[in-house]
Amino acid sequence: MKGNKRDFWLTVIVLTLFAALVILTQTGAVAFIDSYQIHILNLCAIYTILGLSMNLVNGFTGLFSLGQAGFMAIGAYVTALLIMAPDVKEQVFYVEPIEPWLGALQCPFWLALLAGGMLSAVVAFFIGFPVLRLRGDYLAIATLGFAEIIRIIFLNTQTLTNGSMGVKSIPPTANLLWCFGIAALMVLFMLRLIHSSYGRAFKAIRDDEIAAEAMGINLFKHKMYSFILSAFIAGVGGGLMASVVSAITPNLFRFTLAYDILLIVVLGGMGSITGTVVAAFVITAAKEWLRWLDEGFSIGPLTVPEIPGLRMVIFSVLLMGIILFYRQGFFGSKEFSWHGLFAFVRELPRRIGRLFHRDKKEAA
Amino acid sequence: MGNTILRTEHATMRFGGVTAVNDFNLEVGRNEIVAIIGPNGAGKTTAFNLITGVYTPTEGKVFFTPGRSDEAKPVDITGRKADAITRMGMARTFQNIRLFKTQTVYENILIGQHLHVKAGLFSSVTGLAYKEERAMRKKADDLIELLGLAHVRDELCTSLPYGQQRRLEIARALATDPTLLLLDEPAAGMNPQETVELTGFIREIKEQFALSVLMIEHHMDLVMDISERIYVLDFGQTIATGTPAEIQNDSRVIEAYLGVDTDAED
Numbered sequence: 001m002k003g004n005k006r007d008f009w010l011t012v013i014v015l016t017l018f019a020a021l022v023i024l025t026q027t028g029a030v031a032f033i034d035s036y037q038i039h040i041l042n043l044c045a046i047y048t049i050l051g052l053s054m055n056l057v058n059g060f061t062g063l064f065s066l067g068q069a070g071f072m073a074i075g076a077y078v079t080a081l082l083i084m085a086p087d088v089k090e091q092v093f094y095v096e097p098i099e100p101w102l103g104a105l106q107c108p109f110w111l112a113l114l115a116g117g118m119l120s121a122v123v124a125f126f127i128g129f130p131v132l133r134l135r136g137d138y139l140a141i142a143t144l145g146f147a148e149i150i151r152i153i154f155l156n157t158q159t160l161t162n163g164s165m166g167v168k169s170i171p172p173t174a175n176l177l178w179c180f181g182i183a184a185l186m187v188l189f190m191l192r193l194i195h196s197s198y199g200r201a202f203k204a205i206r207d208d209e210i211a212a213e214a215m216g217i218n219l220f221k222h223k224m225y226s227f228i229l230s231a232f233i234a235g236v237g238g239g240l241m242a243s244v245v246s247a248i249t250p251n252l253f254r255f256t257l258a259y260d261i262l263l264i265v266v267l268g269g270m271g272s273i274t275g276t277v278v279a280a281f282v283i284t285a286a287k288e289w290l291r292w293l294d295e296g297f298s299i300g301p302l303t304v305p306e307i308p309g310l311r312m313v314i315f316s317v318l319l320m321g322i323i324l325f326y327r328q329g330f331f332g333s334k335e336f337s338w339h340g341l342f343a344f345v346r347e348l349p350r351r352i353g354r355l356f357h358r359d360k361k362e363a364a
Numbered sequence: 365m366g367n368t369i370l371r372t373e374h375a376t377m378r379f380g381g382v383t384a385v386n387d388f389n390l391e392v393g394r395n396e397i398v399a400i401i402g403p404n405g406a407g408k409t410t411a412f413n414l415i416t417g418v419y420t421p422t423e424g425k426v427f428f429t430p431g432r433s434d435e436a437k438p439v440d441i442t443g444r445k446a447d448a449i450t451r452m453g454m455a456r457t458f459q460n461i462r463l464f465k466t467q468t469v470y471e472n473i474l475i476g477q478h479l480h481v482k483a484g485l486f487s488s489v490t491g492l493a494y495k496e497e498r499a500m501r502k503k504a505d506d507l508i509e510l511l512g513l514a515h516v517r518d519e520l521c522t523s524l525p526y527g528q529q530r531r532l533e534i535a536r537a538l539a540t541d542p543t544l545l546l547l548d549e550p551a552a553g554m555n556p557q558e559t560v561e562l563t564g565f566i567r568e569i570k571e572q573f574a575l576s577v578l579m580i581e582h583h584m585d586l587v588m589d590i591s592e593r594i595y596v597l598d599f600g601q602t603i604a605t606g607t608p609a610e611i612q613n614d615s616r617v618i619e620a621y622l623g624v625d626t627d628a629e630d
Contacts, residue, residue, distance in 0.1 A: 189489065196488040197474075197481045197497065204464050204475045211462035214416065216450035216479030216540055225485055271466075333466060 007338040026176040038176060042244045044284040045179035046237050049186050051264040051276035053233035058262075059270035059333075060194060061226040062206030063132070064140040066258040068234050070147030073154060073253035074123060075116035075235030076242035077161055080170045081105070082112035083243070088169050095165065096158045109173040113182075113239040120235025121228045123150075132223045147255050154250040166249030167242075174243035182240060183277075186233055190273050193229070202226050206271075263319050267329050275331035283315070290314060367394045368429065369544050369576045370415065370454075371438065375424035377410050377600075384410040386600040388424070390578075392544065397570060397577040399587045401611075402597035403620060408580045409459060411597065412548055415578075416456050417446035428454060432543060432574070451479050455542035457533045459549045459580075463521045469532055470517045473504045476539025504539065510572070511535045527558045531565065538573060545569075547579035551586050559583050563590055588612065596620065 024030050025038065033041075050068060057065045081089070081102060089103050097103070107115070131142045154161045161167070193199045201222050204212040213219055242248050264283050268275025293314065296306035304310075322329060334340070370392040377385040385407040392398045400408050413419045415426055420443040427438040430452040441449055450456075455476075464472050477500045483493030491497075508514050513535060516524055521532055530550060537545060550566070551559045563586050570577055581587045587594065588608040596604040596611060598620040604611055611617055 192489045192491065196485075197478050197483075197500065198485050198488055200467075200471060200475050201478045203467065203471075204478075207464040207466055208462050210418075211458065211464065212475075213446045214450060214456055214458075214462075215476055215536065216447050217475075218445075218447045 010338050022176050022180045039244065040285060040288050041176060042174065042179045042240075044281045045176075045183040046240050046244060047261070047264060047284045048183045048277050048280040049237035049240065050234060050261045051268065051280045052186050052190050052273065053230045053237060054258075054261045055265045055268075055270065055273070055276045056190065056193075056202075056233070057226055057230040059265055059272070059276075060199070060206060061202040061223060062209075063223060063226065064136055065143040065227065065230070066140050066255065066262070067127075067143030067147045067231075068261050069253045069255055069257040070143075070150035071120040071124065071231040071234035072238030072241065072257065073147075073150050073250065074120045075113075075238030076248050076253070077154065077167070078116035078119050078235070079109075079112045079239030080167045080242040080248060081160075082107050082115060083109055083171050083173060084167070084169070085171075092168050093159075093162050095162070098162070099159050102160065109171075109178070109243070113236050116239040117232040117235035120238070121232040124228045124231030125224070128224050128227045132220060132227060144255050144258070147253070147258065151250045151253055154253075161250065164249060164251070166247060166252075168247040170242050170246045170248070172243060172246055174240045179240055179244065182236060186236075187273060187277060194273070198222070198225065203271075259319075263315060266319065267322055269329035269331035269333060271333035272329070272331040272335060274334070274336040275329055278330055287311065287315070367434075368392065368427075368438065369394050369396075370429075370578065371427045372411075372415065372421075373425045373427070375411070375414050375421045375426060377407075377414055377419060378422045383600050385414065385421075385597070388414075388597075388600075388602060390415075390595060392576055392578050394576055395570070395574065396593065397566070397579070397591045398593050398595070399591035400578070400580050400595045400597060401582070401584075401587055405599075406597040407600040408597055409548060410600075412456070412546060412580060416454065416546060417441070417444050417449040428452060428544070430543070447479070450540055450542075453541065453543040454546065455537035455540045455544075456546035457530075457537055457548055457550065459552060461529050461533055463529060463533060463536070465522050467521060468518050469513055469521055469524070470504060470508065472521050472532060472536050473507055473539045474500060476536045477503060479540055507535060507539055511538075511569075527554055527561070530554070530562070534565075534569070538569065542573075542575065544576045544578065547577065547581075549580050549582060551581060551583045554583075556585075559586055562586065566590060 021030070025033050025041075050072065053071075054065075054068050057063045082105060084092070085106060086103055089098050093103075127146055131139060131146065134142055155164050157163070194203075201212070201217050204215065204217060205219060205222055209219060245252075264279045265276060267283065268277070268279030290311040293311040294306070294308050297304055368391055370390065372388055372390045375385060375388040375390075376383065388411055390398075390400075390411070400411060402408050410419070414421045425440055425442045428441045428449070429436045429438045439452070441452070464475060467475070481488065481496065481500075483496050487493040488497070505517075508517055511531065511534075513528070513532060516528065521529065524532060534545075534547070534550065547566070551562050554562060566577065567590060569575060579591070591608060594606065594608060594611045595602055596614070596617050603616045603620060604614045606614070
């Protein structure tokens, strides 16, 4: 019980410090973080949300679903079109005017995010009926197909989405507070969900469908819950993304986006919320940091010309490496705990010691 | 018989041209222990799967009487889904243990109670249903205590010795509050000592939870020891029914097991 109290206060202190840091950064009081870095941090938080969405379905419920890009697209477009001012929309839709009812509609950011998430969830409900009867690879193919269908629809509904030209000049309402606030909310929601009876049922389905059904768990209903919640989270993440990047086109939501998120989930550990959060930050930041790879560089006599996309090759290799040698990812299905952290720190000197010891042995 | 909890009428299961179970008429009374025996491939597990809703019988019907009251009427459960049947009060274990492998003993038992959750997803996640959650946890702990699993409560279920995994699977089935327990080869892979323990264990829980038990088993000592009636299947046909003593002296049963006379088969 004593440990519990300590952990509680540690958590409160860390979260307060973190919140203070986010607020100070937002107000510009932290001078060493420039607007570019703030942009990256926003993306980190958004990828955390998207990673959680995918981990819920893939990691916790064991459904191999790759439809995230489609749900994000729905959330992104709904949010974007709801927060833009009517006159801005008129300018953006210059080829064909926007539907009058949609053009006049404007609402606060939080409501727009909620609407985006809700519409994603509704769409998930309807496609869930046919799709959730499938298993394994078939489910992956069907959901991937769904995401592509959404993209193609958005490319062709000129008066609703402005087609391939996309939507520009989306108000940059989503700042650090929004992104980190919602990410924190989603982490909290996931923690509560996983430790609720429904969360346990999801994990039971993942571990053994036949046994779960024999335990009286309605498979279809619970898969549907998981799928809908995941779509809602992805929709909200998409909405934040729209506001952060300020311009969206349907091609932003290609199916490769699902792989980016999948990399986060797999690297962090399927079924670990901690893993998803850590991996989202690591991968999003690394993706920016590795930009120099694309611009051409030279290592001694070796000169690599400018190859756009080279950094993505690194990530593909990384993904293959994880799948082959380190399938459980950073955290496996474990979660962060203070106890675990302290034990790790305590063990650290010995671990490092062992590393040297082994080296010596091999040298001898 | 007004006291029947489970009854199958002419239950038949065909897979293409193969008749796995043919015209199976089973009756399990309240608080009775009934066993289904038979050589490998006799259709015992198929019969189980027909009853528990994994398969829908090609022909025939399955009736189950839910609840514990004497006035309860049998319900036709033919073709209902497995989870719906479990919610009516029929729980089962599996021939090859099917525990939730990534979870602890405690969590496995908690999942067994999910079917009784009244709270919706929302109130469950927000903590509005904390009373229900607390009651579930309490009940899981009580069950663990009662079934002698307390010392391994927080261990990963796969780290348990084989015999205890079997016991845990039964515990998990009990967590669903069944009136009828179906055990698919509960003593499979157990040594004689463990089998004796299991026999006592099944008797105990039968009394404690006021259960009816239907089981498939190969260990004859276990079957003869605790079952009140036995059904013998061979090639999908019911070749004999009766008390253990009757079955032991039945010539057709001896033939089926020892395979003395090949002409006896059609």
